[in-house]
Amino acid sequence: MKVDDYKKIVDEYTPKENVLKNAIISFVAGGMLGVFSEFLLRVYCLWLDLPRKESGVLVILSLIVLASILTALGVFDVLVNKFKCGLIIPITGFAHSMTSSALEYKNEGLISGIGSNIFKLAGNVILYGVVSVYIFGVVRLLIFGG
Amino acid sequence: MTYTYNNVYIKDKYTIAGMYEKDGPLGKYFDKTYNSDLYMNKFSWEKAEIGLLREAIDKLLKRQKLKNSDIDLIISGDLSNQIAVSNYAIRGTNIPFLGVYNACATIAEAIIVAATFIDSKKIKNAIVATSSHNMSAEKQFRNPTEYGSFKKKSATFTATGSASMLLSCNKTNLKIESSTIGKICDLSLSDVNNMGAAMAPAAAETIYQHLTSLGRDSSYYDLIVTGDLGKYGKKILIKYLKTKYNLDISSNYDDAGTMLYDTNKQPVLAGGSGPVCSALVSFAYLLNNEKFKKILIVPTGALFSPTMLFQKETIPSIAHAISVEVVK
Numbered sequence: 001m002k003v004d005d006y007k008k009i010v011d012e013y014t015p016k017e018n019v020l021k022n023a024i025i026s027f028v029a030g031g032m033l034g035v036f037s038e039f040l041l042r043v044y045c046l047w048l049d050l051p052r053k054e055s056g057v058l059v060i061l062s063l064i065v066l067a068s069i070l071t072a073l074g075v076f077d078v079l080v081n082k083f084k085c086g087l088i089i090p091i092t093g094f095a096h097s098m099t100s101s102a103l104e105y106k107n108e109g110l111i112s113g114i115g116s117n118i119f120k121l122a123g124n125v126i127l128y129g130v131v132s133v134y135i136f137g138v139v140r141l142l143i144f145g146g
Numbered sequence: 147m148t149y150t151y152n153n154v155y156i157k158d159k160y161t162i163a164g165m166y167e168k169d170g171p172l173g174k175y176f177d178k179t180y181n182s183d184l185y186m187n188k189f190s191w192e193k194a195e196i197g198l199l200r201e202a203i204d205k206l207l208k209r210q211k212l213k214n215s216d217i218d219l220i221i222s223g224d225l226s227n228q229i230a231v232s233n234y235a236i237r238g239t240n241i242p243f244l245g246v247y248n249a250c251a252t253i254a255e256a257i258i259v260a261a262t263f264i265d266s267k268k269i270k271n272a273i274v275a276t277s278s279h280n281m282s283a284e285k286q287f288r289n290p291t292e293y294g295s296f297k298k299k300s301a302t303f304t305a306t307g308s309a310s311m312l313l314s315c316n317k318t319n320l321k322i323e324s325s326t327i328g329k330i331c332d333l334s335l336s337d338v339n340n341m342g343a344a345m346a347p348a349a350a351e352t353i354y355q356h357l358t359s360l361g362r363d364s365s366y367y368d369l370i371v372t373g374d375l376g377k378y379g380k381k382i383l384i385k386y387l388k389t390k391y392n393l394d395i396s397s398n399y400d401d402a403g404t405m406l407y408d409t410n411k412q413p414v415l416a417g418g419s420g421p422v423c424s425a426l427v428s429f430a431y432l433l434n435n436e437k438f439k440k441i442l443i444v445p446t447g448a449l450f451s452p453t454m455l456f457q458k459e460t461i462p463s464i465a466h467a468i469s470v471e472v473v474k
Contacts, residue, residue: 007335
């Protein structure tokens with residue numbers, strides 16, 4: 001059987017993923033997380049009497065701690081299944097990727113296990129984040145003069 | 147490559163399953179099940195799997211009241227790198243050991259090798275065994291286990307458990323009648339979340355090869371069962387055989403991956419997979435069921451490695467067929 005003919009059979013019987021539905025769920029879930037963050041931000045501003053910028057740092061830290069704890073409890077991956085990328089794209093996804101890698105390799109020890117593998121998934125974000133920040137920084141310097 | 151055997155019999159078999167398999171429709175048929183988490187009181191998932199495999203072998207010997215020195219050969223394989231689980235599980239048994247790997251078709255390869263040794267009268271008995279563990283397989287082939295990533299509906303769920311079988315030249319009521327060694331088949335699919343589709347052509351070619359070389363019709367068998375194609379791969383296999391060879395096996399065909407779990411209720415997506423999947427279903431359920439007098443077991447394996455897929459390679463796959471008959 002030719003490869004193309006076979007691919008037709010495979011496509012016929014493989015269930016289609018509902019991309020639009022998943023995108024809407026992600027959009028709403030990500031948005032809700034944004035609303036929650038804004039709420040935290042206001043609360044920190046009000047209760048701790050912090051300026052908005054410093055309160056923002058505290059919000060990020062809170063989300064990281066929350067995502068890491070939920071990962072360790074085995075809840076976060078279940079939530080991702082429900083809310084799709086809405087939880088993976090924000091900072092919660094970054095924290096989740098590091099915590100899950102650390103948990104995964106804890107049995108191989110601190111150096112060859114956790115140390116070598118903690119950035120297994122998050123390394124992508126760091127590397128390409130730094131590279132794109134550099135490129136956009138240069139673009140901004142050239143066009144807007146800094 | 148189809149062989150018939152004259153004096154290879156199944157003396158006994160032992161199956162151990164994890165909690166998801168216990169909750170499935172075949173839960174009551176396993177010799178032993180674990181209810182707790184997948185660590186099974188061990189330090190790591192890999193060690194839990196080693197424990198499972200060793201336990202399946204030890205319990206089989208105990209039930210048969212055999213000493214380790216009574217066994218001529220043990221053949222085992224699993225999904226871990228360097229088939230480490232088998233190596234460590236069999237360490238200390240002091241039984242001659244052959245390690246085999248054919249991904250999820252490993253148990254078929256083990257049975258074929260053992261049957262050939264026994265049939266040619268080089269040895270009198272052999273143990274074949276395999277295992278898989280959901281978490282240790284996920285860790286090796288996919289993302290960290292706790293990492294929540296989107297999974298497609300066509301993805302499969304690696305079964306947790308171990309299975310062992312004692313083959314012997316002394317007559318019992320279960321005979322390994324014949325086997326067909328499959329060829330590697332690759333139709334350029336590369337989606338690890340749809341391995342049923344990658345493996346279906348291998349299974350189809352082996353089934354066709356087996357039936358034609360023995361001059362049999364598919365109705366000769368009470369059941370033809372593939373390893374772990376899942377609910378979509380199953381349909382693809384039926385369609386493939388119909389289109390290419392005009393062969394209809396839909397009336398007496400099923401897939402072990404869809405039998406091991408209730409795919410509508412359990413969170414297993416398209417069904418079960420892993421080397422132990424076909425072994426659990428056939429050893430614990432099919433070979434003890436009086437309904438099935440002639441069974442063709444066709445475990446299927448995807449012979450890829452994550453490294454090769456990252457290098458833009460496709461998924462080669464294989465399937466071997468083993469015919470088991472009830473004799474008087």
